[in-house]
Amino acid sequence: MMITIVVAVGMNNEIGGGGDLLWVLPKDMTHFKNITWGHHVLVGRKTYESIPPKFRPLAGRPNIVVSRDATLKYEGCKNVTSLEDGIKFAKDNGEEELMIIGGGEIYRTLLPVTERIFLTRVHHTFPEADTHFPAIDPAKWETISTEFIHADEKHKYDFEFIELKRIAV
Numbered sequence: 607m608m609i610t611i612v613v614a615v616g617m618n619n620e621i622g623g624g625g626d627l628l629w630v631l632p633k634d635m636t637h638f639k640n641i642t643w644g645h646h647v648l649v650g651r652k653t654y655e656s657i658p659p660k661f662r663p664l665a666g667r668p669n670i671v672v673s674r675d676a677t678l679k680y681e682g683c684k685n686v687t688s689l690e691d692g693i694k695f696a697k698d699n700g701e702e703e704l705m706i707i708g709g710g711e712i713y714r715t716l717l718p719v720t721e722r723i724f725l726t727r728v729h730h731t732f733p734e735a736d737t738h739f740p741a742i743d744p745a746k747w748e749t750i751s752t753e754f755i756h757a758d759e760k761h762k763y764d765f766e767f768i769e770l771k772r773i774a775v
């Protein structure tokens with residue numbers, strides 16, 4: 607089973623602030639939905655709680671929520687207390703590509719075992735950010751594709767869809 611990260615970052619690898627995202631980019635939300643649809647998604651408790659209740663669990667995808675608190679039970683989700691259990695659950699369920707959808711703590715821990723990254727690069731800096739994605743070592747990742755999207759009335763910033771694949775060693 608492949609492990610894939612899906613993330614949107616600012617120019618300084620910012621991913622969030624005050625428990626929420628730093629931008630509203632509808633085309634990126636659609637991109638996220640298309641990429642993750644039908645796959646198991648693994649999400650940290652803080653990010654899961656940041657999803658508006660009417661949108662969670664995320665539809666069309668088995669949601670695996672990780673928390674160290676074994677008493678936390680989110681309805682309609684697989685609740686796990688370790689990343690290993692979350693990964694095993696997806697694997698045992700026949701998943702071929704597990705989607706890691708954040709947030710910062712989960713990305714940091716699982717980047718070393720990730721083979722593919724769907725990265726949205728938002729062409730702006732966000733000094734108010736308090737959560738960041740780890741630095742991506744260019745020696746370890748090759749760019750498979752890029753697609754640039756210009757800002758418009760619904761998208762305040764330019765952004766870019768980038769697919770990265772870990773270089774085999």
Ligand SMILES: NC(=O)c1ccc[n+]([C@@H]2O[C@H](COP(=O)([O-])OP(=O)(O)OC[C@H]3O[C@@H](n4cnc5c(N)ncnc54)[C@H](OP(=O)(O)O)[C@@H]3O)[C@@H](O)[C@H]2O)c1
Nearest residue numbers: 614622625626627650651652653673674708709710711712
């Ligand atoms: N830009 C993006 O693409 C993107 C995507 C996702 C999230 N975000 C942003 O990222 C921020 C949240 O990130 P975060 O780092 O604060 O939190 P997070 O990674 O979403 O969740 C952290 C929580 O997950 C649980 N957890 C983490 N590692 C664990 C482990 N090894 N075993 C068991 N449980 C574990 C713990 O829950 P308990 O405390 O319950 O034990 C921990 O407090 C928000 O601002 C959000 O909007 C951005």
